[in-house]
Amino acid sequence: VRALAPILVTVALLAAVPLVTQSNVVLNFLVFTLLIALVGQGWNLLGGYGGQYSFGHAAFFGTGAYVTAILQVRYGVNAWPAFALGIVAGAAVGAIIGTLAFRSGLRGSYFALVTLAFAEVLRIVASVAPITGAGVGTLIKLDLRWEALQFQSRVPFYFIILALVAISLVLVHLIERTRFGAWLVAVRENEDAAAALGVDATRVKIGAMTLSAAIAAAAGCFYAQYYLFIDAGIAYGPWISIEALLAPIVGGVGTVFGPLLGALVVKSLGEATKLVAGDAPGLDLVIYGSVLVLVVAFAPRGIVGVLADLRRALRRARRAEAPAEVGRA
């Protein structure tokens, strides 16, 4: 329980934000940042802990979003079960792609390629299939009641996404301490060695991908419910695949808080760019891409890594001073 304290403090701090301000601009920013943190956490589970870099998390995000929307619009399903089924569907897509890819022994750049290709196939299918509204997209009818999972104010949405992020933090924290987490890291560090020690690497990776996809899908379900509109480019577009990996890599890959920290930094940078240069298309992504290259070049362990290095340097500096004081006494 003590180990959960950092998560509790972080979530409590974020939960206090609506007490301070209910400004739409602030809440909108935070909702979107938390959404990216959630997708990022999904990516982090597979990419950060498992070492399998997916370039196609849009496949899961989009499936969650579409299932949530289509069940409501076309089949009259209530929003809450639709949300849950969206997560299940995303997880199923993750399990299927994972099974196909890992059973075929795809690793490294091949895995990145195949995930990218699956996301693109889904995007193209969604842009022509009648059930997704094809090029027009899908609009969820406005129905501002909590039964329909829609709210007049942004505050309830904020608490929902915060709760989802909190769950993902706890989940990843717990996985870190289970046998499954140890297997996953072993596979990342040296798959052949892990397999030689009896770890069923393929099953571990498929399991991680299923969970990872479920988390990304939850973010997609939330997106559909929050913005009430999706189309193929939003749901399955490459933008979300990039956001998904950018946040954990900037924050600190393979760490519990990496995705959240990264999302905060990246989104703040994005907003700052907008303030300076206006709402120019593409400019924020130029910044994101540069940040990605710079982080990989100069801080491969992300913000978390930089902070750890700083703390260690401070401690060393303090220790270097301490003996001198003893000598004086």
Added chain:
Amino acid sequence: MLSPAILIPAILNGLMTGAVYALVALGLTLIYGVLHIINFAHGALLTAAMFAAFFANRWLGLDPYVAALLLTPLFFALGYALQRFVIGPAAHGEDRNILLVTLGLAVVIENALLYAFRADTRTLDLPYGFDTIEVGPAFIAVPRVVAFGAVIAVALVLWLIMRWSDTGKAIRAVAREKLGAELAGIDVAHVYAVTFGLGTACLAVAACVLIPSYYVNPSAGNAFVLIAFTVVVLGGMGSVAGALVGGLFVGVVESLSGLWLGESLGQIGIFVMFILVLLLRPSGLFGERT
């Protein structure tokens, strides 16, 4: 069944489109064969080259086929610099990092173009843009025939470089056995950069033969990059002959599946093939099974 009068032109046109795929794939496979990395910035660099060819015509009045003479060395230098000063140092020799760095570069290039030129689609009006020549029952656009010729020429030049020049020998040595090559006194970082430059130079040629009959916008290269990936995977990563044959093959498949399934679903044909090849035979049809 479709009649030969429809089928033959479709196949011929597919071959001509496939030639461009082959050219793009050639650059990709060259880089993979030596550096053992998948260059995710390939599509964005192609887009950049297409913009360069476009504005060489608009601003300097250069015919795209003439501009190729200028742009090819320029893009060689660009590729060289990218590998030498950005990708190489930033990746710390880790494959995962290289993936991320090339992806980051792709995002930067593509969106810098979007920022500079907006999402507008641009086309060049050239006097020969719609000329055709008759081949049996088919009419084939002249720019496509030129593209086909250019691919053959580039492949030949590359083969000559690889086979006979000292640089080519060094590249082959590094591809085969990096450590040994290094011990023999070959500057591996330089060879990597040269290879990356050659791969990028292929894109400049591809862009110049594409632009007379194609359009350019900030994501124009993406249409080719996944296809080029498919081609490279199909032909076997690192195999030059595989890239050529694979490119032509994919062009024909696209043309035929477009005929049966319509334009946008025709694209799916490629992706499905890509995924199937990746899953079933990741070493490609020509590569050795690992």
